[in-house]
Structures are given as structure tokens and as C-alpha cells.
Amino acid sequence: MTGQDILDLMEVMDQELELQAGEDDVANGLLALNVSQNMFEVVAASHKKFKGGQTTTVTTTASTETTTFPTGFLRIDRLQLLDASTLLPTRDLIDISDEGGHRVSSMWPLNLTSTTATGAPVGYYADGTNIYWDPLPDGTHTVRVYGFKAAATLAAGTTLTYDDVVGNALAAYAVRVIRSGKDDPADLEMARELFDPIIQALKGFNRSGFNRPRYTRVHDC
Numbered sequence: 001m002t003g004q005d006i007l008d009l010m011e012v013m014d015q016e017l018e019l020q021a022g023e024d025d026v027a028n029g030l031l032a033l034n035v036s037q038n039m040f041e042v043v044a045a046s047h048k049k050f051k052g053g054q055t056t057t058v059t060t061t062a063s064t065e066t067t068t069f070p071t072g073f074l075r076i077d078r079l080q081l082l083d084a085s086t087l088l089p090t091r092d093l094i095d096i097s098d099e100g101g102h103r104v105s106s107m108w109p110l111n112l113t114s115t116t117a118t119g120a121p122v123g124y125y126a127d128g129t130n131i132y133w134d135p136l137p138d139g140t141h142t143v144r145v146y147g148f149k150a151a152a153t154l155a156a157g158t159t160l161t162y163d164d165v166v167g168n169a170l171a172a173y174a175v176r177v178i179r180s181g182k183d184d185p186a187d188l189e190m191a192r193e194l195f196d197p198i199i200q201a202l203k204g205f206n207r208s209g210f211n212r213p214r215y216t217r218v219h220d221c
Contacts, residue, residue: 001167004156006033009171014179021156028178033154036174039191040166041150043199045074050203051162052077054149060121060137066130067143075148076126082142089144094123096134163202169194 007019007029019029044050056070080089118138125132151161160167173194176186 001160001164002156003030003033003154003158003160006154006160006167006171006174007156009168010175010178013171013175017175017178025178026156029174030155032174032177033170035177035186036170037151037154039173039186039188040162040170040195041074041148042188043191043195045148047199047203048075048077050148050199052146052148054147056145056149057082058131058143058145060133060139060141060143062137062139063118065136066132069126069129069131070145070147070149072149073145073147074150076131076145077148078146079121079124079131080144080146081120082144084142087142091122093121093143096123096125096132165198165202166195169198 004021007026010029010033011017011019017029018025020026052075054073056073058067058070060067079093079095081091081093082088083090117135119135120141121133121135121137121143123134125134152158154160160170173186173191176190180186
């Protein structure tokens with residue numbers, strides 16, 4: 001499905017629109033379509049197991065606590081420290097915010113630079129602006145990032161990054177954006193109502209992992 005295919009669907013949903021090449025509403029139609037894609041991605045990023053797998057790398061700087069969050073990424077799923085010579089993964093980094101042991105009322109990041117220990121990253125905390133490293137980096141280390149990255153801006157000739165069924169929902173939301181001056185606004189609540197069922201269906205079967213046995217009795221023989 002291309003951007004023009006979605007514009008065609010928008011014309012079906014609102015027959016007052018003129019969205020063929022050279023017609024009056026094309027610019028506004030594409031603007032509304034990209035607003036729709038942006039809102040879809042906001043909802044999609046909240047689903048941990050939906051459309052991850054995009055990768056990039058970031059590097060640490062000696063004696064610097066943070067690295068800028070990778071451009072375009074809306075969700076980080078996994079970080080791996082890479083070997084300096086082979087660029088192969090050596091270990092997964094621990095998401096500090098998921099680890100126990102700190103006070104529930106305290107929010108990460110803690111002041112990681114307060115520690116005297118330095119070295120290659122073992123743990124991290126990400127807030128969408130920066131990635132905080134633990135321990136304080138002792139030099140340049142390369143880290144591979146896996147996550148969910150926003151798709152490129154849609155034009156009429158651009159192929160939709162997502163499954164075609166998503167295009168149907170994007171068209172419906174884009175039409176709502178165009179008509180927002182006449183009807184109720186196209187807000188995040190509506191986006192979740194429209195996009196959530198599609199995302200749930202496209203997530204498919206995922207096995208989250210083996211459930212470890214939990215022992216409640218102690219045997220002394």
C-alpha cells in the first residue's frame with residue numbers, strides 16, 4: 001500500500017475530498033495522513049512486542065554519564081555491548097529501572113557519577129532524551145540499540161512501512177483530522193480506540209519466556 005492508496009481510501013470515506021495528483025486537497029491530505037501515522041506510532045510504541053527490531057548504535061564517552069537518545073526511536077527494547085574489535089555482542093545491558101533493590105519512591109536515574117567505579121556499561125536507564133550508563137564509562141564503548149523507530153514521512157509515492165490493514169486505520173484517522181474543525185477532535189483516546197485492536201492482532205503469537213517454578217514448601221528429607 002502506498003501513500004496514494006491511502007489517499008484513495010480517504011476519498012471513499014469523505015467524498016468531498018480531492019486527493020488525486022494535482023487536486024486541491026493533496027497537500028492537506030498528506031499532512032493529515034502523516035499526523036495519523038504519528039499518532040499510530042505513539043500508540044504502537046506503548047506495546048512492547050509490536051514491530052521492534054530496528055537497530056542503531058550509540059557510543060559512550062569517557063567520564064560522561066549520558067549519551068543522547070537515538071534519533072527517531074520511540075521505544076528501546078534491548079541494548080547490547082559490542083566487542084571493540086569484532087563488533088559482535090558481548091553481553092546484554094541491564095535495564096536499571098526494571099531491577100529491584102532501590103526505593104520504590106525514588107525515580108531513576110540516580111546520580112551514577114557519584115560512584116568511584118568506572119568501566120564498560122553494565123546497566124542503563126533511558127528517559128527518551130538521554131541514556132544513562134552504569135558504571136560511569138571509562139572510555140568509548142559501542143552499544144547496539146534494538147527498538148521501535150518511527151517510519152519515514154509518507155508521500156503519495158511512498159510505500160507504507162506497516163501492514164496494509166494499518167493503512168485502512170490511518171485513512172480513517174486522517175479523515176477525522178481533516179474534519180476536526182467540524183466534528184470532535186482526533187485525539188489520543190480516539191487513536192487508541194482505533195489502533196489498539198489492529199496492533200493487538202498484528203502482534204501475533206509471542207512466547208514471553210519460561211515461567212520459573214515457585215517453591216512454597218521446604219523439604220528437610
